[in-house]
Amino acid sequence: MEIASLKLFLAVAQRGSFAAVARDYDQDPSTISRTIAGLESELGIRLFQRTTRNMTLTEAGEIYFNRMETLLEYLDNANEEAQATNIRPSGIMRMTSSVAYGQICLTPLLPRLREEFPDLKLELQLTDERVDLVANRIDLAIRLGHRIDGDVIATKLINTRYRVCASPGYLEQHGPIEHPTALSRHRCLLFRIPSFNSTWIARNASGQEIIVPVDGDIVISSVQALHQCALNDMGPVLLADWMVDDDIRNGRLIDVLPGYTMSGAHSHTAAWLVYPSRRHLPYKVRVIIDFLKSEFSDRLLALPKE
Numbered sequence: 001m002e003i004a005s006l007k008l009f010l011a012v013a014q015r016g017s018f019a020a021v022a023r024d025y026d027q028d029p030s031t032i033s034r035t036i037a038g039l040e041s042e043l044g045i046r047l048f049q050r051t052t053r054n055m056t057l058t059e060a061g062e063i064y065f066n067r068m069e070t071l072l073e074y075l076d077n078a079n080e081e082a083q084a085t086n087i088r089p090s091g092i093m094r095m096t097s098s099v100a101y102g103q104i105c106l107t108p109l110l111p112r113l114r115e116e117f118p119d120l121k122l123e124l125q126l127t128d129e130r131v132d133l134v135a136n137r138i139d140l141a142i143r144l145g146h147r148i149d150g151d152v153i154a155t156k157l158i159n160t161r162y163r164v165c166a167s168p169g170y171l172e173q174h175g176p177i178e179h180p181t182a183l184s185r186h187r188c189l190l191f192r193i194p195s196f197n198s199t200w201i202a203r204n205a206s207g208q209e210i211i212v213p214v215d216g217d218i219v220i221s222s223v224q225a226l227h228q229c230a231l232n233d234m235g236p237v238l239l240a241d242w243m244v245d246d247d248i249r250n251g252r253l254i255d256v257l258p259g260y261t262m263s264g265a266h267s268h269t270a271a272w273l274v275y276p277s278r279r280h281l282p283y284k285v286r287v288i289i290d291f292l293k294s295e296f297s298d299r300l301l302a303l304p305k306e
Contacts, residue, residue, distance in 0.1 A: 003072070003075070005035050005038065005039050006039075006068055006072060007072060008021065008025070008032060008035050008036070009035075009036060009039055009047065009064075009065070009068065010065065010068060010069055010072065011024065011025070012032065012036060012048070012055070013047075013048075013057055013061070013065045014134055014135070015135065016054060016055050016056070017055060018032045018033050018036075018055075024137070036048065043064070045058075045060045045061075045064075046058050046060065046061070047060065047061035047064060047065075048061055076282065088117065088118070088119045089117055089119065089120055089283055089284040089287050089288075090119035090120060090284070091119075091120065091121070091284055092120075092121045092122075092123060093120050093121065093122050093123070093139055093140070093284050093285070093288060094123045094125070094136075094137055094138050094139045094140075095122065095123070095124050095125070095138065095139065095140045095141065095142070095288075096124070096125040096126070096127065096131045096133075096136075096138050096140075096141045096142075097124075097126060097141065097142040097143070098126070098127070098128050098142075098143075098144060099126045099127065099128055099222075099224070100222075100223045100224050100243065101142060101144060101242070101271065102124060102126040102142075103126065103224075104242060104243060105242055105271075106124065106142070109292075109295055110122070112295070113288075113291065116291065117284075117287065117288075117291075120284060120288075125138070128221075128222075133152065133274070133275065133276045134276050138276075139275065139282065139284070139285050139288075140273060140274070140275050140285055140288060140289065141273075141274040141275070142157065142271055142272070142273060142274070142292075143271070143272050143274050144160065144240075144269065144270070144271055144272075145269060145270070145272070146269050146270070148272050148274055152274050152275065152276060153274070153275050153276070154272045154273065154274045155272065155273050155289070156270050156271075156272055156273075157270070157271045157272060157273050157292060157293065157296055158270060158271050158296045159269070159270045160240050160241065160242070160269045160270055160271060161240070161241045161261070161262075162238050162239065162240055162241070162262045162263050162264070162269070163238070163239065163240075163241060163244055163248070163255045163257075163262060164177070164180075164183070164200070164236055164237070164238050164255070164256050164257050164260075164262050165230055165236065165237055165239060165244050165247070165248065165253040165254060165255055165256065166230060166235065166236045166237070166253065166254060166256050167230060167231055167232070167233045167252065167253055167254070168251065168254060169233035170230075170233040170234070170235060170236070171254060171256070173233070174186065176256070177236060177256040177257065179257075180200070180202035180210045180212045180257060180260060180262075181210065181212060183200065183212050183214055183236060184212065184213055184214065184215070186216075186235060186236050187215070187216045187217055187218070187235050188214045188215065188216040188235055188236050188237065188238075189216055189218050189220070189226050189229050189230055189234060189235045189236065189237040190214065190215075190216045190218065190219045190220070190226075191219075191220065191221075191223060191226060191238070191264075192219050192220055192221040193221075194265070195264040195265035196238060196264035196265070197214075197219055198213065198214065198215075199211060199212065199213055199214065199264070199265055200212045200214050200238055200262060200263070200264060201262070201263045201264070201265065202257065202260040202261070202262055203260060203261040203262075204259065204260055205259065210260075216235060218234060218235065223239060223240075223243060226239065227239060227243055227244070227247075230253060231247070231252060231253065236256060238262060238264065240269075271296075273289055273292065273293075
């Protein structure tokens, strides 16, 4: 029984299609079909139920898949760990993040990442859609939120702080915003998700929480577009620190409520490193996780103290 055949079996079970696996491996679908048929013949069991519309694992196939997935992961990681003593991580590293976070926080790291891991080919999928990591063969995702749900492993990369900002031009026209409740008198720029488009939360230094109803005539699904509207003097906006800190330092935007900790409806948010639920991470994924944690830790240390 060849390891290559077992890996094709796992791929077909995950993708549910000979054609999809054939495209992934640049082979003919009939070759994939013959490989699976040969494996079933060797085992003496049927691994898949096939219909004209879909393909699913049989009960025996499910059991075999669960065992083989674990064994092949052990084998792959044993090989990687043994080779890691004298080789650099290599192969294709597939990552995904939101468009804004990828452009602002990840793209500046690419020169150092290429320098440190010259044998890695990085495929970075920037999308605001929630990508299925297994179906799209994603090794590592960076996702934003107060928690991560689903059958995945998540480790916190960095906490996110939100700021209410407005441009100097806007504040010259409409006056200062000295207390969170004053936001209700302004046409705010709103992010088109429920936890941000109707209520903002402010906490003062003593931890007292103020619920702030907000309203506005501009509601956008892109944080980059909201950011541009704020720069264009169109109103106050609630955005993450990683998006506005440079603008605040350079005077393009003003943190109008610096004495308060701001958030949307969820009080605790972060950027998370997310990967498929597996017992052992491939070596290339482990080194990229360590790289990102180090880079973001250095970035925190470099920030001015407030």
